[in-house]
Amino acid sequence: MIDDAVAKFAEEILSDVEEALSKDDPFSQELFTRQILERLEDAEQLEGTFPLFQQGRIKNAIYRIDGYTFDEERSRLELFTTIYREDLPPSKIPAAEVTKAFERALRFVNASIEGLAAELEPSNSDASDLARLIEAQARTLGSVRIILLTNGIVDKAAGSTDWRDRKVEFDTYDIVRLQRILGEGETRADIAVDLEALTGSAVPCLHVPSQADEYDAYLSVLPGEALSRIYDRYGVRLLELNVRAFLGLQGRKSVNAELRRTIADRPSMFLAYNNGIVATVDDLEIVNDKAGRPSIRSLKGLQIVNGGQTTASLHRARRKESLNLGNVAVPVKIIKVGGADLREMVASISRAANRQNTVQLADFSAGDPFHQQVEEIANNTWLDDGKGRWFYERARGSYLAAEQKAAYRKSDQQSFRAQTPKQRRISKLDLARYLTAWDGLPYRVCLGGQKNFQHFMQRMKDGNAPPLDATWFKRLVAKATFYRAVEKKIRAMKFPAYGAQITAYVVSGLAQKTGGRVDFDRLWSRQSASPELEGLVEAWAPQIDALLRQSAGQKNPSEWFKKEECWMDIMGRLPPLSDPLPPELSYAAADDDDNAPASAPRAHSVADYERIEQCMNVSAATWLEVAERGQKAGVVHWKVAAICRTIASYAAGGWDKKPSARQAKPALEAVQACQRAGVIERATAAEAAAIS
Secondary structure, eight states: OOOHHHHHHHHHHHHHHHHHOBTTBOOHHHHHHHHHHHHHHHTTSOOSOEEEEEEEEETTEEEEEEEEEEETTTTEEEEEEEEOOOOSSOOBOOHHHHHHHHHHHHHHHHHHHTTHHHHHTTTOHHHHHHHHHHHHHTTTOOEEEEEEEESSBOSOOEEEEEETTEEEEEEEEOHHHHIIIIISOOOGGGOEEEHHHHHSSOEEEEEEOOSSSSEEEEEEEEEHHHHHHHHHHHGGGGGTTSOHHHHHHHHHSOOOHHHHHHHHHOGGGHHHHOOOEEEEESEEEEEEOTTSOEEEEEEESOEEEEOHHHHHHHHHHHHTSOOOOTTOEEEEEEEEEOSSOHHHHHHHHHHHHGGGTTOOGGGOSTTSHHHHHHHHHHHTOBOTTSSOBOEEEOSTTHHHHHHHHHTTSHHHHHHHHHHSOGGGEEEHHHHHHHHHHHTTOHHHHTTOHHHHHHHHHHHIIIIIOOOOSHHHHHHHHHHHHHHHHHHHHHHHTTOSSOHHHHHHHHHHHHHHHTTTOOOHHHHHHHSSOOHHHHHHHHHHHHHHHHHHHHHHTTSOHHHHTTSHHHHHHHHTTOOOOOSSOOHHHHOBOOOOOTTOOOOOOOBOOHHHHHHHHHHTTSOHHHHHHHHHHHHHHTSSOHHHHHHHHHHHHHHHTTTSSOOOHHHHHHHHHHHHHHHHHTOSOOOOHHHHHHHO
């Protein structure tokens, strides 16, 4: 008998797919795949996914995939295959059909290694890109995981098979598991570690019983190889309760020099030199040996609270550095939380354990003061009609929890849904995505939700956190509205692949072209983008797609789009703007910039945005030279010199703040005047182009 909650969730999934169907997008299975991958990314189960349906034949056998993700850091390929059914209640998928789906996906990997890319070109460049990637990575591929997505019920959720001297893992997200993860918001429960299978035997431990029924502690030693393999399987999901911004950037990108030296030269000393890890579990299985001594057979709901950097570095040492972890042992303290609040205990452990490092409060995600303040502002900032507001989902699942809380009374539930419908929900990952793209870092957005969030939090920690108030939040919502409008239009244009990457680059490109100055007030008050802005996106998107592909050349596109070099190349070749501009760009507003000449508000034009862009091609040193020498020589008025100094500060700050149209015009005229008078040094090529 299927659970009522699962049945209801299955009905909602089917309804969502049917609502999204259109004449231009008639394939339910592809829509289901796209929606589930997006939601699993939001739930932090997956990273950097690409929906990609590809089916064909090799001899008499069929291959087929519905999407993929490739983790370059872990050399891990994940392929998705989908079984979608329109019957309710959900039915059981026969084991033979599940096996066939896995086999067809694995057949695609084999075909790719054997040169499938050449056969696919030029008819399907996106599938051929993936086939080329698999062919190029065949020898160094760390692991392959094939994941079945289905709205049916599957009895056997996981397994593995031998393939080309390695294991291929099979995993399943059926409707029961999807409901548990996406419906209830659980994530840790899926992390089950069989230590006996990993190490060959249960791991001896010392049990320290609870003093006040709050927790039990277990002290043990894990083989470095086993810890690396656990991380290989679950990745950053092991750190979801952790200080992920710090651990992600510092741990996964490089191996600490001392740690690496110990692994390479004196692996047997690792236990003595390393502080080890602290972890929490929901449950663990203890067995006793013949002498009655306890050992840990398995762990459920494992979370690494402190020592994520050690864990990720060990994994990198094995995968990227090819270092042998056979003699590496890692001390571990495992906490099974009893009567205490898990999240509060984790936060306390993290703060206490990380005082030895330069970890700030900003390293914590949901509990970080930045996110708490955004949540508070969101709860108290109403739309102009006074009837609705946006919901900031500071902690994953908090929207669902608030909705369920409101459901206790029908009137409260109706009020909650009217005030904060699902389309007005912003998660932490959304916030990081919108602001990062608008700040001109589309390559970071292309890293995927989690990695981008880690970089975003690092920026906050490095002193880039803005002053938070209602005005800032309204601007955030405006940027969210802008981003979602671009995303929706690009999705409707049916690009065969890389729609998310095109979206990020279009948003960053328009922010670059406009100097980050659009009519945020209009976007906030109307809660939608104008048809004219959608038309501009429709004109830009194919051009950005072409530029991205040209820039990638023979490189793997999905990896190239994540590089700063890609953005630098695209940024110099962005499509031009043309009059008439959309109302969001041609708005008339008084600038609030210091030193700007006073004048009545006037509409922005393409020429205004071109001048802003030209200003940003001039270095801070040149702006200071224009201000100092120009004023001294009498060719630049002191008020204009002040504007040039202000713009110099913008340039020195990496253009986090950009000049306004009212600043750009007199400033560029000042540069030209200094050039004519010969009072400044020769400009660079870019500067010469800017001031010509």
